[in-house]
Amino acid sequence: xxxxNRELLALIPASLLVSFGFAAIFIERAAELSNVxxxxxxxxxxxxxxxxxxxxxxxxxxxPYLFPLAAVLVCFGLVVIYRLNPDKALIQARWxxxxxxxxxxxxxxxxQDFRVLERYRYTIAVAGLLLLAAPRLPxxxxxVNGAYLGVKVxxxxxxxxxxSKIAIVIFLAAxxxxxxxxxxxxxxxxxxxxxxxxxxxxxxxxIWGLAMLMLIFIRDLGSxxxxxxxxxxxxxxxxxxxxxxxxxxxxxFAGSWLIATNVSHVRERLTIWRDPxxxxxxxxxxxxxxxxxxAQADGGLFGKGFAQALLGTPKQSxxxxxxxxxxxxxxxxxxxxxxxxxxxxxxxxxxxxxxxxAMLGQDSFSKLLATxxxxxxxxxxFVIVGGVIKLIPLTxxxxxxxxxxxxxIVANFVLLALLLLVSDRARRTAVxxxx
Amino acid sequence: MLEPMAVILKFAFLAVLYLFLIWMARSxxxxxxxxxxxxxxxxxxxxxxxxxxxGMQAAVSGLxxxxxQAPPRLRVVSAPGLRSGDAYDLSEGATLGRGDEADIRLxxxxxxxxxxxxxxxxxxxxxxxxxxxxxxxxxxxxLAGPQPLHAGDAIxxxxxxxxxxx
Numbered sequence: 001x002x003x004x005n006r007e008l009l010a011l012i013p014a015s016l017l018v019s020f021g022f023a024a025i026f027i028e029r030a031a032e033l034s035n036v037x038x039x040x041x042x043x044x045x046x047x048x049x050x051x052x053x054x055x056x057x058x059x060x061x062x063x064p065y066l067f068p069l070a071a072v073l074v075c076f077g078l079v080v081i082y083r084l085n086p087d088k089a090l091i092q093a094r095w096x097x098x099x100x101x102x103x104x105x106x107x108x109x110x111x112q113d114f115r116v117l118e119r120y121r122y123t124i125a126v127a128g129l130l131l132l133a134a135p136r137l138p139x140x141x142x143x144v145n146g147a148y149l150g151v152k153v154x155x156x157x158x159x160x161x162x163x164s165k166i167a168i169v170i171f172l173a174a175x176x177x178x179x180x181x182x183x184x185x186x187x188x189x190x191x192x193x194x195x196x197x198x199x200x201x202x203x204x205x206x207i208w209g210l211a212m213l214m215l216i217f218i219r220d221l222g223s224x225x226x227x228x229x230x231x232x233x234x235x236x237x238x239x240x241x242x243x244x245x246x247x248x249x250x251x252x253f254a255g256s257w258l259i260a261t262n263v264s265h266v267r268e269r270l271t272i273w274r275d276p277x278x279x280x281x282x283x284x285x286x287x288x289x290x291x292x293x294x295a296q297a298d299g300g301l302f303g304k305g306f307a308q309a310l311l312g313t314p315k316q317s318x319x320x321x322x323x324x325x326x327x328x329x330x331x332x333x334x335x336x337x338x339x340x341x342x343x344x345x346x347x348x349x350x351x352x353x354x355x356x357x358a359m360l361g362q363d364s365f366s367k368l369l370a371t372x373x374x375x376x377x378x379x380x381x382f383v384i385v386g387g388v389i390k391l392i393p394l395t396x397x398x399x400x401x402x403x404x405x406x407x408x409i410v411a412n413f414v415l416l417a418l419l420l421l422v423s424d425r426a427r428r429t430a431v432x433x434x435x
Numbered sequence: 436m437l438e439p440m441a442v443i444l445k446f447a448f449l450a451v452l453y454l455f456l457i458w459m460a461r462s463x464x465x466x467x468x469x470x471x472x473x474x475x476x477x478x479x480x481x482x483x484x485x486x487x488x489x490g491m492q493a494a495v496s497g498l499x500x501x502x503x504q505a506p507p508r509l510r511v512v513s514a515p516g517l518r519s520g521d522a523y524d525l526s527e528g529a530t531l532g533r534g535d536e537a538d539i540r541l542x543x544x545x546x547x548x549x550x551x552x553x554x555x556x557x558x559x560x561x562x563x564x565x566x567x568x569x570x571x572x573x574x575x576x577x578l579a580g581p582q583p584l585h586a587g588d589a590i591x592x593x594x595x596x597x598x599x600x601x
Contacts, residue, residue, distance in 0.1 A: 006462070013455040017448060024444035065459055072455065119536065178540065305445045335449065342452045349459050356463075 003064040003427075004056050010068035011052060014075050015045035021079030021306060028307035044075065047100060054104045058111050059424035063357055066423070069350045070416050073401035074409070076343060080330055081404050083307050084323050088404055095406040099413035106417035114421040118365055121174035128167025129210075131160035136217050161223050162398070162411035165376045166418070168227060172207075172234050173368035180238035180364070207231055208248065212255045219265045221256060222383040222395025226376055228252050233375035234368055237358075273393040291319050292329040292388055296340075303336030323404035325396050328388045343402075344385070351378045354419055360426040370422045373415050507560050507584075507601040509539070509553065514595035516542030522600065528554045530565075531592060545569045545593025551578075559583045560599070562590060569593060 019041030048071045055062055074096060082089035110116070117124065134151045151160050211228040218224070232248045235241075260266045268285055276286035276293065298304070322330045332340040354374030361367040380397050387394035398408040508522040509529070517539075523529060529538040534548030541550065547567040554561045563581045564571045571578040572591035588599040 010455070010459070013451050016451050017455075020444050020448040020451065024441045024448065027441045027444070065462065068455075069459065072452070302449070303445070305441055306448075307441075335445070338449055339452075342449065342456060345456050345460075349456070349463060352463055 003062075004052075004060060007055065007064035007067055008049075008052055010065065011045065011048045011071055014048060014068055014071040015041045017072060018044040018075045018079065021075070022082065024306035025079070025083045028305075044071075044078070047097065051100050051103065054107060055420065058107050059420055061427040062420040062424040063353055063427070066350065066353050066416060066419060069346055069353065070401055070413070072346055073343075073350075076331065076346075077327070077399075077402035077404070077409075079306070080327055080334075080402070081323050083334075084330070088323060091406075092404055092409070095409050098406070099410040102410055103413040103417045106414050107421060110418075110421055114369075114418065114425070115363075115365055117170050117369075118174040118177070121171045124167045125171035128164040128171065131164040131167065132214065133217065134160045158407035159398070159405065160407070161218075161220075162407045163414075165227065165230070165380075166373070166411060166415055169230060169234070169372035169376055170369065172231055173365055173372050176234055176238040176368055177364045208251055208255070211252065212259065216259060216263065219263060220395050220397075221260070221266055221269065221393055222387060222397045224256070225252075225392075225395075226379045226383055226397065229379045230372055230376035234372045237371045238364075238368060269393045269395065273390065276390065288319075288321075288326070289388075289390060289394055292326050293390060295319055295326075295329045296332040296389065299333040299336045299340075301336050301338060303332070303334045303339055306334055308334060324398060325384070325394070325403075326388060327399055327403050328385055331402075344381075347378070347381045347400075354378075357419055357423040357426060361422055362426055366422045366426060370419060373419055377412070377415060505601050507555070507599070509590070510598045510600050512589070512596035512598050514541060514543065514597070516540075517595070525553050525560050526555065528552065528560070532565075541592060541595050543593040543595045546595065550592055551590075553584070556583075560601075562588075562599075567592075 019038050022040045023038075048067075051067060051071075055067060078089055078092060078096070081092050137151075151158055208228070211224045211231075214220075214224045214227065228248070232245050235248065236245050256266075260270050272281055272286040272289055276282060276289040278286065282290050319326055319329060328340070328343075331343060335342075351374055354370060354377065358367045358370035358374065361370055377400060380400055383392065383395060384397050384399050384403075386392040398405050400412045401409060507525040509525055510522040511517045511519050513519050523539055530549060530552040531537055531539045531541060531546070532548050532550040533541050533543065533546045537549060547565070547569070549565045550567040551562060551564050551571045554563060561581050561583050562571070562573060562578065564578050569592075572589075573582050574589050575591075584599045586599060586601050590597045590599065
């Protein structure tokens with residue numbers, strides 16, 4: 001079976017999932033099974049087919065599994081958001097269409113050779129940093145729960161960090177492609193550790209400094225962990241020096257500890273994380289996290305079923321922001337451990353495909369780009385799921401493809417487009433056709 | 436209120452999801468097996484452990500055009516900023532120069548930003564000067580026009596010396 005036919009076949013289960021999910025919610029809502037759920041499934045299938053046709057024509061050799069995996073994640077998101085708030089699901093579906101349009105545009109403009117991105121690395125880096133800083137600008141910046149992550153221009157508000165993660169990965173991949181050999185070669189070895197020359201280490205220190213600045217300015221531990229972790233992953237792949245990773249992690253934790261003890265917003269997150277059930281925390285700041293943990297435990301093995309989670313009484317909401325930050329908790333409550341594992345497995349397979357593309361890549365830039373994009377994607381899932389299950393302090397990044405929010409789904413589809421572009425080029429040369 | 440239909444649908448949802456995952460994982464595993472056996476890495480800089488460990492190749496690389504013949508390579512004899520003994524794969528051609536767009540970047544004050552290029556034409560690689568300020572020397576003589584390369588030919592740009600191998 002050809003790669004594209006496999007992709008086409010894999011889209012069918014994704015649409016079935018949409019039909020089943022919507023049908024279950026309809027039954028709970030109106031106690032009757034209408035065929036509307038099937039038409040939702042059919043509409044979803046039609047949208048996915050558009051994406052599939054785009055890939056068939058523009059990137060015939062691209063990895064066949066990534067797109068269906070993303071489609072399943074989007075389907076999870078649409079079903080759960082519909083269950084929480086039908087109006088928001090409609091908006092999210094609209095964003096899905098826009099995301100597919102941008103996905104197509106990215107592939108269309110970069111289909112000849114995505115390595116032109118390398119040429120604009122500094123422009124892209126500046127754009128990424130500006131986007132990151134935008135939430136702190138007057139008039140358009142927005143503070144949500146103490147963190148500066150949103151930008152509001154007129155009626156549209158979006159999270160620029162979602163786009164800047166892609167921009168910064170492109171820049172780092174281009175930068176490390178040039179300098180990776182220098183980083184290792186000029187290095188002195190001291191006590192078994194590789195210490196690169198200061199001239200080359202300078203930029204790395206600058207990036208560490210930027211991550212710390214981000215922590216101060218945006219006040220979001222999760223995003224800076226995501227960015228810095230992605231950077232360390234790239235550095236490791238580029239140089240094969242584990243000591244860099246150890247040094248980077250140490251510096252990051254030392255820095256964030258210092259900042260956490262001094263910035264009240266970050267300190268509060270740490271207090272909640274240490275013990276959300278402490279008497280003085282659980283009724284106030286720790287309420288969200290404590291409720292999320294209760295909800296997940298309540299889900300049991302197979303979950304309470306679609307539309308069964310108790311989200312709140314008319315007077316008081318029990319689980320706040322269920323459609324963005326805590327969407328994972330809702331999924332665990334309604335589908336149980338089994339459903340949650342399935343969701344995490346989808347992410348795991350997505351990441352596996354991403355790293356696989358990096359391994360197949362023929363040139364350093366492709367390899368580094370694929371690794372970097374996959375790493376920030378994986379870290380984003382880790383940061384939000386880890387936060388919701390209280391493994392790490394909770395921060396407000398979105399669950400990629402699933403959470404409600406336009407910028408998240410659009411940015412992740414652009415990320416997917418870039419991965420597929422790298423994959424198409426790598427597999428085309430591997431098959432032996434002229435590149 | 437527990438609708439039996441809703442419960443069935445939930446389990447159907449989970450079943451479809453897991454079947455999908457099993458199928459995906461199986462194909463992924465099959466793919467992985469293929470990759471371990473079939474990965475042919477034209478060693479671009481032998482001896483540098485960071486290349487082999489992470490599967491990264493030097494700045495320019497590609498699969499050999501014909502497996503029977505060794506891939507054409509450009510070996511660094513001595514060049515400022517490049518390590519002597521490193522080799523670049525030329526199967527897809529390469530440009531040499533001081534600028535950002537060059538595939539093989541020279542840190543040589545006498546090199547132009549786009550100095551020279553190596554173009555594959557059928558089975559041979561052709562060396563061509565791109566109108567550089569200080570010229571390119573081929574086996575000790577200033578290069579006049581496009582020049583097909585043979586194994587052992589020496590290329591000199593400023594203070595940088597390379598040898599062509601295949």
